[in-house]
Amino acid sequence: MPDIDTRTLSQDIAFDLLSNARRRFVLRRLQEASEPIELGDLAGDLAAAETGVPVDELTAQQRKRTYVSLYQTHIPKMVEAGVIEYDRDAGTVSATERVDELASYFHTPPRMPLWAVAYGGLSLFGIAVYLLVALLNPDFVDPIQIGLLFFVAFSALSLVHYQYVTRGRGTDGLVPFEEGE
Template structure:
């Protein structure tokens, strides 16, 4: 069992946690929430994600609720990743969840990871600037410094967007 005095979750426990899609979904949802969330709200979000329907069918919502309440949330609580009040049926993320971050790659709305997006933007930007410096027709008509500034602006706007969409997790990490 994980105790608050340990600085890191054992890797085998991380893999156990992340091996289940509902636990991953619960952690992802808790990371995007500013604080405590009810088990009912959490189960509704996960059920909607699983079915692609809002609201999800009642039997799916009930199934998700029961599995979270009886299995997944107690397991995450036992490992020290969340605080789960079984009586109030409320849950919130603990500091130990940051050990899971590097194993949970964040995917953009377009289905690629942010890391893949930034690498692609960087390689494309570099190729355009080099092509402009090499005199490729069309690209050479624009000053390479302007191209570089444009891609730097794209990086800045992308970063601002990413931070805004993940603001609750960023704020939570800043408070630690």
């Protein structure tokens, strides 16, 4: 196995790796997999995706053409870049942490104005309700209770925001297989 460079991938290497739909497919599948994938299975899945035919209906020629392309061209290129590992004995392919580095080229940062509006709106509404209760001074509610209610609401919004940012959003952060995905 080659020594993997611990520096980040250059943009030239990253763009070269990502310029091919077959490599993007392999990277995406490996990102989504929890275990190494057999190269034959990967080739079958790719051939099915490219032809629009279910895996069990592929011809031997379709599978072989895709397998040879992966085995001779794409897998060695990605192994050399340190993006994937190929176990020749087991015939399996697995992702390295560098796959996420490549996926970062497709990351779209969350639009902060959405969160700014949510926080600002909740704050303004909370202040308005608090002032209304304080001015009207109703017997059934205390301004402290209103303050605590909006403190809890603000904390809940903060937790939702934190989960949104740390856990990701759908396929954002995954290597797309198709253009525009």
